[in-house]
Amino acid sequence: MEIIRELKPKEPKPFELFLLADPDLDVIHSYLDHSKCMVLEQNNEIIGTYLLLPTRPHTVELVNIAIKESKQGKGYGKKLVKHAVDKARELGYKIIEVGTGNSSIQQIGLYQKCGFEITGIDKGFFTRHYKDPIYENGIRCKDMVRMKQELYHCFSDSKEANL
Numbered sequence: 001m002e003i004i005r006e007l008k009p010k011e012p013k014p015f016e017l018f019l020l021a022d023p024d025l026d027v028i029h030s031y032l033d034h035s036k037c038m039v040l041e042q043n044n045e046i047i048g049t050y051l052l053l054p055t056r057p058h059t060v061e062l063v064n065i066a067i068k069e070s071k072q073g074k075g076y077g078k079k080l081v082k083h084a085v086d087k088a089r090e091l092g093y094k095i096i097e098v099g100t101g102n103s104s105i106q107q108i109g110l111y112q113k114c115g116f117e118i119t120g121i122d123k124g125f126f127t128r129h130y131k132d133p134i135y136e137n138g139i140r141c142k143d144m145v146r147m148k149q150e151l152y153h154c155f156s157d158s159k160e161a162n163l
């Protein structure tokens with residue numbers, strides 16, 4: 001059985017999953033306490049996670065999404081990205097953003113399949129903010145590909161929550 005739910009404040013945080021998406025613990029700590037942490041639980045085991053970080057008025061960022069390595073490639077990541085978009089809408093946000101590395105070929109595809117569009121490139125983001133060089137798919141990760149999606153609300157009188 002699978003459920004996606006918010007992690008309770010007293011539960012241990014799934015750092016082994018966060019580290020799959022972001023190799024620098026200091027960077028993870030810089031956004032973790034300000035984020036809502038959602039987890040994908042399968043038969044009482046947490047196999048996936050994502051974080052939603054409010055960044056500006058009406059805007060939230062999907063900052064860390066990860067699926068346990070042995071469960072990757074089975075559709076769970078796509079399920080979580082779609083859940084994050086729905087959750088952001090449900091919380092009243094108007095825009096959801098995400099950023100990924102120039103070397104993250106699969107993720108760039110995944111986010112576009114889930115409705116995100118590229119808005120720009122933050123040149124040198126990973127070389128500026130990460131101590132160690134990052135390589136993926138044989139490519140040095142240097143720049144952040146910024147993406148966003150506008151969240152359309154069905155009802156004009158929908159609640160605006162905690163913005």
Ligand code: COA
Pocket residue numbers: 020021022064065066067068071072073074075076077078079099100101104106107109110113
């Ligand atoms: N090679 C290339 N593309 C692949 C792939 C592979 N091995 N596995 C999946 N994909 C693509 C497919 O196009 C798929 O879309 P489709 O269903 O329309 O074909 C899409 O990615 C999503 O696949 P899915 O099975 O849902 O992905 P996943 O469960 O592996 O989750 C990640 C995707 C990125 C969350 C997961 O791989 C992960 O945790 N990676 C490490 C952490 C990370 O990089 N996080 C993102 C930081 S920006």
